[in-house]
Amino acid sequence: MLRNLTLALGLLASPALATGLSIDVAGEGGAKGTVTIDLFEDVAPNHVAQITALASSGQYDGVVFHRVIDGFMAQTGDVQFGDINDGFNIRLAGTGGSDxxxxxxxxxxxxxxxxxxxxxxxxxxxxxxxxxxIMFEPGPFLNGQYTIVGKVTDGMDVVDGIKRGHPRSGAVSGEPDRMTKVTVTP
Structure with missing residues (x-):
């Protein structure tokens, strides 16, 4: 409860906490590399504030890429069921969120x-x-339907190397790749 209150107060105190994220990605074979993201706080200030609050509190650390569709995108961020170190459940990963x-x-x-x-x-x-x-390829059919929060500025080769899931559902079998450390950058 105290952590949730601290996070909520942090969101109110600073709507845009950063300009980017640094995401260390690992898989079955160990480290894959780092992805650097420029966050668009001027485009989606509330979404960026929430992402940076979760990253600052370490809630993204250990969270898997649970839905990865080749030629489309890699999805992550389920801090409730997707944390490989705490409460991980591959069947529920993708159905949860944060507090x-x-x-x-x-x-x-x-x-x-x-x-x-x-x-x-x-x-x-x-x-x-x-x-x-994170988009592997352009997806103009998503325009105006989903909030854009940023863009990868370095490490797209790491994104391209994320373990793919089922061709239609994107569900990853076995051990999915994960974000080992997510850091807010100035």
């Missing part, structure tokens, strides 16, 4: 190009919480 509330959509006129980072959500446009995805 922070859902975020109202912040759609923009930006396009879902290769390397763009978007927020995952359920059917409701205002249901994004902690999960996000």
């Amino acid at each position: 922070l509330g859902n975020i109202k959509a912040e759609f923009s006129d930006l396009s879902f190009d290769r390397g763009v980072v978007g927020m995952a959500r359920s059917q409701s446009p205002d249901s994004a919480n902690s999960q996000f995805f």
Whole structure:
């Protein structure tokens, strides 16, 4: 409860806590590399604030890439069921979120190009919480439907190397790749 209150107060005190993220990615064979993301706090300030609050508190550390579709995207960020170190359940990964509330959509006129980072959500446009995805290829059919929060500026080769899931569902079998450490960058 205290951690949730601290996170919530942090969100209120600083809506845009950073300009980027550094994500260390590992898999079955160990380290794969680092992905650097430029966050668009001017485009999606509430989403960026939530992501940076979760990253600052270490909640993304150990979270798996639970849905990875070749030619489309790699999804991660389920801090409730996707943490390989705490509460991990591959069958539930992708159905959870954080203790922070859902975020109202912040759609923009930006396009879902290769390397763009978007927020995952359920059917409701205002249901994004902690999960996000990185585009392998352009997906213009997502434009105006999902909130764009940033873009990969370095390490797209690491993203390209993330273990793929089932061709249709994206469900990853065996041990999925994971974010070992997510750091907020200035």
